Amino acid sequence: MKELFTIDTKDYNPDGHVFVRPSARAIIERDGKVLVMYSQKYRYYKFPGGGIEAGETPQQALVREVREESGYTVLPETIEEFGSVLRRNRDAKDPDGIFEQQNYYYFCDIGEERVPITQEAYEIEEGFTPVWVDCLFSLTRANRESLRRGGGDPALIEREMRVFDLADNAVRARWFTKKENAAIAALGDDDYAGMLAYVKEVLERQQTEGESGVGVHKLEFGYSRFEHTKRVLGWSKRLYDATPDKTGLRYEDLMIATIFHDVGRSVSIATGEPHAKAGVPITREYLLAHGYPQERVDYICELVGAHSDKWRMTEPDLDRTLLMLMEADYLDDMGALGIVMDTLIVRARKEDATFYDCYNHYSRYTVPMQKESPMVTPEGKALWDEKTEIAERFSKAVLRDISLFE
Numbered sequence: 001m002k003e004l005f006t007i008d009t010k011d012y013n014p015d016g017h018v019f020v021r022p023s024a025r026a027i028i029e030r031d032g033k034v035l036v037m038y039s040q041k042y043r044y045y046k047f048p049g050g051g052i053e054a055g056e057t058p059q060q061a062l063v064r065e066v067r068e069e070s071g072y073t074v075l076p077e078t079i080e081e082f083g084s085v086l087r088r089n090r091d092a093k094d095p096d097g098i099f100e101q102q103n104y105y106y107f108c109d110i111g112e113e114r115v116p117i118t119q120e121a122y123e124i125e126e127g128f129t130p131v132w133v134d135c136l137f138s139l140t141r142a143n144r145e146s147l148r149r150g151g152g153d154p155a156l157i158e159r160e161m162r163v164f165d166l167a168d169n170a171v172r173a174r175w176f177t178k179k180e181n182a183a184i185a186a187l188g189d190d191d192y193a194g195m196l197a198y199v200k201e202v203l204e205r206q207q208t209e210g211e212s213g214v215g216v217h218k219l220e221f222g223y224s225r226f227e228h229t230k231r232v233l234g235w236s237k238r239l240y241d242a243t244p245d246k247t248g249l250r251y252e253d254l255m256i257a258t259i260f261h262d263v264g265r266s267v268s269i270a271t272g273e274p275h276a277k278a279g280v281p282i283t284r285e286y287l288l289a290h291g292y293p294q295e296r297v298d299y300i301c302e303l304v305g306a307h308s309d310k311w312r313m314t315e316p317d318l319d320r321t322l323l324m325l326m327e328a329d330y331l332d333d334m335g336a337l338g339i340v341m342d343t344l345i346v347r348a349r350k351e352d353a354t355f356y357d358c359y360n361h362y363s364r365y366t367v368p369m370q371k372e373s374p375m376v377t378p379e380g381k382a383l384w385d386e387k388t389e390i391a392e393r394f395s396k397a398v399l400r401d402i403s404l405f406e
């Protein structure tokens with residue numbers, strides 16, 4: 001397991017007897033909240049968990065400890081390593097001894113079942129209560145203040161405080177991935193996840209070879225073509241759901257074409273070929289290898305190959321599925337995301353960029369560009385207008401915040 005850090009108080013006789021007591025600790029996230037134990041006596045937080053008993057695996061100890069302390073049931077198949085923290089200090093029970101504790105932290109999920117809490121005497125004495133919190137990082141303050149007041153076990157309170165900070169990003173990333181995977185599963189076909197994994201691999205393979213299919217955007221920030229693909233998939237789904245008249249719309253083919261629409265970015269940089277055209281053979285090969293019928297493969301490849309021809313959007317007889325893909329592709333990077341993206345661009349172009357530089361860019365570029373709507377369908381227009389309104393309101397709010405006159 002990855003070592004996070006060591007807490008060594010060096011307050012012991014280095015030749016003393018070493019008392020080893022490993023422990024397992026759980027980082028449990030559910031619906032964006034994290035389960036922690038609050039000490040009512042010393043007013044700090046810690047993860048549920050405790051000592052690994054003889055004959056127990058860390059995973060078994062984790063399940064048992066979480067159950068005893070909080071009443072929640074860990075699902076063993078969800079246990080995943082996060083990292084370990086080594087603690088060495090003078091043994092409180094033996095002044096000549098060394099207390100050495102390897103703390104193993106695991107991510108895990110819990111099931112529906114709840115059992116009565118059966119805490120140990122010292123836990124009841126400290127008033128440990130399970131609580132669900134929004135943000136781990138915000139707990140570091142409580143632990144810091146508890147350390148200042150004193151009374152509790154300082155090495156434990158400090159250790160948990162530092163792990164809150166380290167685990168915070170990972171917890172959020174796990175939450176996002178879980179929600180995203182559920183959303184992908186809800187698109188209706190088990191094949192989509194595999195296709196996405198394939199497209200990701202193709203785009204990233206290219207990146208490692210030095211062509212930026214993923215990675216550094218032409219405007220020099222971390223722009224991932226694969227993340228764009230997933231976002232466009234979201235817009236394709238939203239557009240489809242929002243459209244009452246589904247005549248001529250081929251939902252499954254729209255989903256697949258969206259997944260593959262930019263896969264050609266992986267080769268077009270090297271060959272100079274337009275990326276939409278470059279994506280066609282990659283898409284064709286994958287779909288034929290996975291048993292898709294020729295007619296569908298041809299149609300999906302047509303969508304992929306034509307998705308860049310945005311000038312065709314106003315053609316009266318344009319295929320509705322192709323039009324939807326084009327609108328979805330346009331909807332990404334606009335609105336709130338457009339503001340974030342343009343802020344990154346301003347900063348990338350000018351290292352000492354100021355608030356004014358950002359405002360200047362929003363008002364002169366972001367908002368006017370948003371106002372030129374390329375949308376054709378009423379549903380596309382409605383989503384675009386919503387995004388335009390967000391960008392315009394935000395730009396005006398920034399002006400108010402930076403000026404004396406608004």
Ligand SMILES: [Fe+2]
Nearest residue numbers: 261262307308
């Ligand atoms: Fe594209």
Ligand SMILES: [Fe+2]
Nearest residue numbers: 232261262329
């Ligand atoms: Fe795209």
